[in-house]
Amino acid sequence: MTTATLSLTELTAAATSAAKIAAAASDAERAGWLTAVADALDDNAAELVEIADSETSLGTTRLTGEVARTSGQLRLFARVITEGSYLEAIIDHADPSATPPRPDLRRILRPIGPVAVFSASNFPFAFSVAGGDTASALAVGCSVIVKAHSGHLRLSGRTAEIVAEALRGAGAPEGIFALVHGRDVGTALVQDPAIKAVGFTGSIPGGRALFDLATSRPDPIPFYGELGSLNPVVITAAALRARTGELAAGLAGSFTLGAGQFCTKPGLVFVPAGTQFAAEVAAASKDKPALGMLTSRIAEAYPDGLRSFASVDGVDVVSGSVDQDAAAHGAAPVVFSTTAAKVLERPEQLLEECFGPTTILIEYADRDQLSAALAKVPGSLTATLHAQPGEDIAGLVEQLSGLAGRVLFEGWPTGVAVNWAQQHGGPYPATTSLFTSVGATAVRRFQRPVAYQDASEDVLHPALREGNPLGIPRRVDGELRLP
Incomplete structure (x- = not known):
C-alpha cells in the first residue's frame, strides 16, 4: 500500500x-x-x-x-x-x-x-x-x-x-x-x-x-x-482590572507553548490603553526558555519576523531580544507593544504571522478604535474574548465571529479538542x-x-x-x- x-x-x-x-x-x-x-x-x-x-x-x-x-x-x-x-x-x-x-x-x-x-x-x-x-x-x-x-x-x-x-x-x-x-x-x-x-x-x-x-x-x-492565522485576543478594561495577573500568565503560557509553533498561537492581543499589562506579560514571559524549532528554515525565519516588527516606528520591544540566533540557540520569547492607531497605519507589516514564540500587545483607546483595528485583521482560526459578566459584548462577539471559525471566552486558543462540535477553519488565509x-x-x-x-x-x-x-x-x- x-x-x-x-x-x-x-x-x-x-x-x-x-x-x-x-x-x-x-x-x-x-x-x-x-x-x-x-x-x-x-x-x-x-x-x-x-x-x-x-x-x-x-x-x-x-x-x-x-x-x-x-x-x-x-x-x-x-x-x-x-x-x-x-x-x-x-x-x-x-x-x-x-x-x-x-x-x-x-x-x-x-x-x-x-x-x-x-x-x-x-x-x-x-x-x-x-x-x-x-x-x-x-x-x-x-x-x-x-x-x-x-x-x-x-x-x-x-x-x-x-x-x-x-x-x-x-x-x-x-x-x-x-x-x-x-x-x-x-x-x-x-x-x-x-x-x-x-x-x-x-x-x-x-x-x-x-x-x-x-x-x-x-x-x-x-x-x-x-x-496562516493570527488568532486575535481582545481583553476588556473590566477583565483587565479583575484579573490582570491571571491573564498575563495565561497569555505567556499560550504564545510560548511549543516555541510558538501552534497554528492557534495568539499573535495579536488587544488591550485597553494606559495599563501596566505589558509589564505584567513581560514578567510572566521572562523565565520561559528558548526552545528548538521544527526545522532550520523555520528557525532562520523567526528572527527575520521579529526584526520586521521592530523596524516599525511606534513598536516597542517590552520583553526579550530581537537579535537572536534561533537556529543555534533556540527561539526565545519576545513581546512587542504598539497601538491600534499604528496597526491601522501599517497593517501590511504588523498583521503578518511570525511563526515562533512572540506576540504583539495592541493598545486601543476605545471600542470604536478597537473595532476599526479588528476590521483589518485577516481571517483566523480562532478569536478570543476576555470580558466580565454583565458587559455589553454582543457587538464584539459578532465581529469576532466574522473573522474566525472558533470564538473562545475566558480561555486561550492553543488547544484544539477533537470532537463532534469542533471547527478548525476560518476565513482566508486561515483556510x-x-x-x-x-x-x-x-x-x-x-x-x-x-x-x-x-x-x-x-x-x-x-x-x-x-x-x-x-x-x-x-x-x-x-x-x-x-x-
Missing part, C-alpha cells in the same frame, strides 16, 4: 481502483480499518516518538500525547461513520398531487475519490501521515496519497509502513494508502487527474501556490488548505474553504452530494432504502427521524 518503486501514475491508478472498493465497503468495514491503524500506532508509539523527537525537537511528553491524539481521532471517525448522520441521508417521497408533481428524490453524500494529503511540520503525527486529513478521507471511502513533510522524513516513512501494514491486515484494498516525497512530486500530485481533492496544512505561500494549481486544472478540484480540518465534520470535505430520482430499491445505498436497514438518522419528507 506504500512503495517507493511505483511511479506517481501507478500510485494514482492504484488509488483510483482502491477508492471504488472503499466506497462500496460498509461503514463497519471502514471503521475496522481505522481502528486497526489506531491500534498499530499505539502499539508502536515508543518507537515513533523516539524518531519524531530526533527530527523535530518537540520532546517526548508532547509527542507521546500527540500519538494518543492521532489514534484517538482515528477512533472518533470510526464512531462518526457508524453513527451514520455523516451521510446526510434525505428522502422526499413522490407527491403526484403537488403542483408541479414531485418525483421520489433521495439524496446522500458519497466519497469524492482519491485524495492528496500534505503533511504539516508542526504536528508530525496529528496533521501528518496518519493525521486528521488521512483519517477523515479514509473514513468516508476515499483512498489517500500523502506527501511527506521534509522536516520529518524518517518518521513519515516509518509511520507509513505501520499504517500500510495495519490497513492490509484489516482487509483494506491495495492502493488505498501511499506515501510520496519531494516538492516536485507534490506539485505533480495536485495536478494528477486521478486526484479529486487536496488537504494541506502549511505556509501561506506554499498553500496558495498549490491552491492555484488545484483550481486552474482543466477539472478544478477542492483544495482544503490551512494556511481556503468553509470546512473544518478537525473534528467529526471534517469528513464533509471529502464527500459530494448525489440525488437519486425515482430509483428502484435495489440500486439505492442502504441508507436510502425505505426500511432504514442501517438504523441511522435521516430526514424523511422534511422531518428529522432518529433511529
Whole structure:
C-alpha cells in the first residue's frame, strides 16, 4: 500500500481502483480499518516518538500525547461513520398531487475519490501521515496519497509502513494508502487527474501556490488548505482590572507553548490603553526558555519576523531580544507593544504571522478604535474574548465571529479538542474553504452530494432504502427521524 518503486501514475491508478472498493465497503468495514491503524500506532508509539523527537525537537511528553491524539481521532471517525448522520441521508417521497408533481428524490453524500494529503511540520503525527486529513478521507471511502513533510522524513516513512501494514491486515484494498516525497512530486500530485481533492496544512505561500494549481486544472478540484492565522485576543478594561495577573500568565503560557509553533498561537492581543499589562506579560514571559524549532528554515525565519516588527516606528520591544540566533540557540520569547492607531497605519507589516514564540500587545483607546483595528485583521482560526459578566459584548462577539471559525471566552486558543462540535477553519488565509480540518465534520470535505430520482430499491445505498436497514438518522419528507 506504500512503495517507493511505483511511479506517481501507478500510485494514482492504484488509488483510483482502491477508492471504488472503499466506497462500496460498509461503514463497519471502514471503521475496522481505522481502528486497526489506531491500534498499530499505539502499539508502536515508543518507537515513533523516539524518531519524531530526533527530527523535530518537540520532546517526548508532547509527542507521546500527540500519538494518543492521532489514534484517538482515528477512533472518533470510526464512531462518526457508524453513527451514520455523516451521510446526510434525505428522502422526499413522490407527491403526484403537488403542483408541479414531485418525483421520489433521495439524496446522500458519497466519497469524492482519491485524495492528496500534505503533511504539516508542526504536528508530525496529528496533521501528518496518519493525521486528521488521512483519517477523515479514509473514513468516508476515499483512498489517500500523502506527501511527506521534509522536516520529518524518517518518521513519515516509518509511520507509513505501520499504517500500510495495519490497513492490509484489516482487509483494506491495495492502493488505498501511499506515501510520496519531494516538492516536485507534490506539485505533480495536485495536478494528477486521478486526484479529486487536496488537504494541506502549511505556509501561506506554499498553500496558495498549490491552491492555484488545484483550481486552474482543466477539472478544478477542492483544495482544503490551512494556511496562516493570527488568532486575535481582545481583553476588556473590566477583565483587565479583575484579573490582570491571571491573564498575563495565561497569555505567556499560550504564545510560548511549543516555541510558538501552534497554528492557534495568539499573535495579536488587544488591550485597553494606559495599563501596566505589558509589564505584567513581560514578567510572566521572562523565565520561559528558548526552545528548538521544527526545522532550520523555520528557525532562520523567526528572527527575520521579529526584526520586521521592530523596524516599525511606534513598536516597542517590552520583553526579550530581537537579535537572536534561533537556529543555534533556540527561539526565545519576545513581546512587542504598539497601538491600534499604528496597526491601522501599517497593517501590511504588523498583521503578518511570525511563526515562533512572540506576540504583539495592541493598545486601543476605545471600542470604536478597537473595532476599526479588528476590521483589518485577516481571517483566523480562532478569536478570543476576555470580558466580565454583565458587559455589553454582543457587538464584539459578532465581529469576532466574522473573522474566525472558533470564538473562545475566558480561555486561550492553543488547544484544539477533537470532537463532534469542533471547527478548525476560518476565513482566508486561515483556510481556503468553509470546512473544518478537525473534528467529526471534517469528513464533509471529502464527500459530494448525489440525488437519486425515482430509483428502484435495489440500486439505492442502504441508507436510502425505505426500511432504514442501517438504523441511522435521516430526514424523511422534511422531518428529522432518529433511529
